[in-house]
Amino acid sequence: xxxxxxxxxxxxxxxxVREEVxxxxxxxxxxxxxxxxxxxxVGQRAKKALENAREIIANCIGADSGEIxxxxxxxxxxxxxIKGIIQANKTKGSHLITTQIEHxxxxxxxxxxxxxxxxxxxxxxxxxxxxxxxxxxEAIRPDTILVSVMLANNETGTIQPISEIAAITKKRxxxxxxxxxxxxxxxxxxxxxxxxxxxTISGHKIYGPKGIGALYIRKGTRIFPILNGGHQEQQMRAxxxxxxxxxxxxxxxxxxQTELPDTSKYLTRLRDRxxxxxxxxxxxxxxxxxxxxxxxxxLNVSFDFVDGEALLLTLDMYGIAVSTGxxxxxxxxxxxxxxxxxxxxxxxxxGSIRFSLGRGNTESxxxxxxxxxxxxxxxxxMTSYPEIKRELGIKKI
Numbered sequence: 001x002x003x004x005x006x007x008x009x010x011x012x013x014x015x016x017v018r019e020e021v022x023x024x025x026x027x028x029x030x031x032x033x034x035x036x037x038x039x040x041x042v043g044q045r046a047k048k049a050l051e052n053a054r055e056i057i058a059n060c061i062g063a064d065s066g067e068i069x070x071x072x073x074x075x076x077x078x079x080x081x082i083k084g085i086i087q088a089n090k091t092k093g094s095h096l097i098t099t100q101i102e103h104x105x106x107x108x109x110x111x112x113x114x115x116x117x118x119x120x121x122x123x124x125x126x127x128x129x130x131x132x133x134x135x136x137x138e139a140i141r142p143d144t145i146l147v148s149v150m151l152a153n154n155e156t157g158t159i160q161p162i163s164e165i166a167a168i169t170k171k172r173x174x175x176x177x178x179x180x181x182x183x184x185x186x187x188x189x190x191x192x193x194x195x196x197x198x199x200t201i202s203g204h205k206i207y208g209p210k211g212i213g214a215l216y217i218r219k220g221t222r223i224f225p226i227l228n229g230g231h232q233e234q235q236m237r238a239x240x241x242x243x244x245x246x247x248x249x250x251x252x253x254x255x256x257q258t259e260l261p262d263t264s265k266y267l268t269r270l271r272d273r274x275x276x277x278x279x280x281x282x283x284x285x286x287x288x289x290x291x292x293x294x295x296x297x298x299l300n301v302s303f304d305f306v307d308g309e310a311l312l313l314t315l316d317m318y319g320i321a322v323s324t325g326x327x328x329x330x331x332x333x334x335x336x337x338x339x340x341x342x343x344x345x346x347x348x349x350x351g352s353i354r355f356s357l358g359r360g361n362t363e364s365x366x367x368x369x370x371x372x373x374x375x376x377x378x379x380x381x382m383t384s385y386p387e388i389k390r391e392l393g394i395k396k397i
Contacts, residue, residue: 007320007365011205012154012182012298012356018207020255021248025209028244036241037232046243053250060257061199062190063216069233070246073213074181074202075105078148080215080237081177081198082109084223085146086118089175093143099123099131099150100341103179106148107337128290129158129342137168144172150179151194152186155338155354156289157298159187166195175221181205181213185256186264186295197221201253203245207359208252212245263359268296270357270366275299277370282377286348288339297357302344306351306380314380315353318372323354 008016028049034042036050051065058065071077086096098110100122110120121139125131131149140147147169152159162178169176177198183189185206191199199216203209217223217236229238256263278285278301288300303311308324315322324336335349344352355369 005319007361007369009320009322009355009357009361009365009369011358012354013323014204014210015207015358016360017209017248018252018255021208021251024251025244025248028247032243036243037230046241049243049247050241053246056250056254057201057214060253061184061201061216062192063199064219066234067216067219069215069217069236070241071213071215071237072211072242073204074103074179074200077200077202077213077215078103078105078177078179079109080226081200081217081223082106082113082146082148083226085175085177085198085221086113087224087226088222089145093141093145094118095121095141095144097121097123097136097139097144097147097174099125101125101129101131101153101155101338102148102150103154103181106150106179110148125341127343128293129153129156129288129338130290130293131160131165133161133164133168136165137172140168140172140174144174146175146177148177148179150182151189152180152183152295153289153338154182155298155336156300156342157182157295158289159183159293159295162194162196169197170195182295182298184253185260186267186297188260191216191218198223203249203252206252206256209245209248212242212249214249259359264296266359267357270361270363271296271299271355273363274355274357274366274369275301277366278373281370281374286344288342288344288352299355299357300339300352301355302339302348302352303377303380304348304351306377308351308353311351311353311376311380314376315369315372318376320369320372323356324352 032045034046036043036047054068055065058068096110096118098106114120123131123135149160149165151162166176175197178196179200180189181200181202184201197218202213225236227238232238232241284304286302288302312322312324335346336352339349339352
């Protein structure tokens, strides 16, 4: 039986590991296998690879190598940033600020801290998904110790005014953490220019391996570790470093920065082709997110009277892989918290699809997706799930 060719449009969830990345990782599984904490020659070869990777990643985001701490990925980095800052500064205050559209690893971490007695302000966003800098400044109190705002949203691609926010937090003496997982490799990122204190990055969103990430921590930032154990990562993150993954991570981010201008231009062209085609073939579709301040590779679309999950499964049958939002929220029956925060009605948010493009996608694939949508969407229009029937006052569809 012939295997169906898959058109993969879910790169915001994860990306395939590039061949160049696999190649540089391979020796560290069996040849240069040492523990970087060991002082003998085998361990020091691994240590050299570790520090070289740290230098590469630091250079790619405008940091010093001593400000890069390796973790298991974006979720751990976000937890280290939030919990670590709180533990180190809890005598100064008990108030945190974030937004309603953050990744679950930030929102659930904040909810956990609420159970620990801390107060969290969840700032709203406008209909484009952008938080107001003025509203953020107004929310800062004398007991505010941390602000956490993502650079680019994982569902809509909308980019936040981080430099403006950083100027406010610096003036008010509040630590700023930014989740930059979706932004790195898609837009230029320089932590010094942004003015952030902590910045989260992840390997598997940029054609690197899963299970590896890093947290940038500006020198002088007071933070406590959340894992207890050995002295690794300047005693900030205990546990033997995953050298193969770290080496692959460094290669992936290095390639992403070298190719960024061309990749960004190419992905923008594909995204615009998809968006324009949807507008022409499905005039009732709603494009979610900011029309300009957005990543080049993400397009979030809502379709009237369509159950997004059912549409996703049907597209999958046609060999098209997409998502209804964050992969970390997959399986949830509720509409996207991001789209609801942007003011979409529940029924419209329920009918949303996220297309996230990658370097391997082609114009012919985009055209196939457009033709497929035009063919199958009429079958989904006026679906019969209860929320739509109640909203329209229809007893039978």
